[in-house]
Amino acid sequence: MLKLDAPRRGFEVRAISDHDYPESECGDSGPGWSWMWVSTPFNSQYVRGQFTDRVFKRCRTSHRDMEAFVRENLGDSHRHWSTAAAAVIRGATVQEFVLVCSSDWAIASYEVRSGRSAEAGTAFYNGWVGAMNVDPRRAFAVMGSQAPVLMPWA
DSSP: OOOOOOOSSOOEEOOOOOOOOOTTTEESSBSEEEEEEEESTTOSSOOEEEEOSOEESSHHHHHHHHHHHHHHHSTTTOHHHHHHHHHHHHHOOOSSEEEEETTTEEEEEEEEOBTOOGGGHHHHHHHHHHHHHHOHHHHHHHHHOSSOEEEEOO
């Protein structure tokens, strides 16, 4: 039975996006939107993820930054997944979601409440892990998909 591991201490917070944004578009704390990337999200022993260090004022700006990260940083090693995932992110109409690309990686968009930092993604990710652990068949179906799976979150 699949049992995902939620991080105990949270994830690494780094500037994983190379794009500059004016202060009017992003800051260090909410309210706003942010995103995170998780390598091997279905690993039952160790989960490695990174947050962007930014909180964007608008959800669409956050999604554009996330899409650029996928195209520019994941394309060399995961060309098929990065191209397809960038298209899914670009067309996403939901604000909070987890986008899973096989068992290789997942990327998530989430709301950051007032006064919180991008590290709010730890709780968001842990909620997704809990939902996946309720029905392991769903997790196996997502892992086996041949296309990125967008999982809206509310």
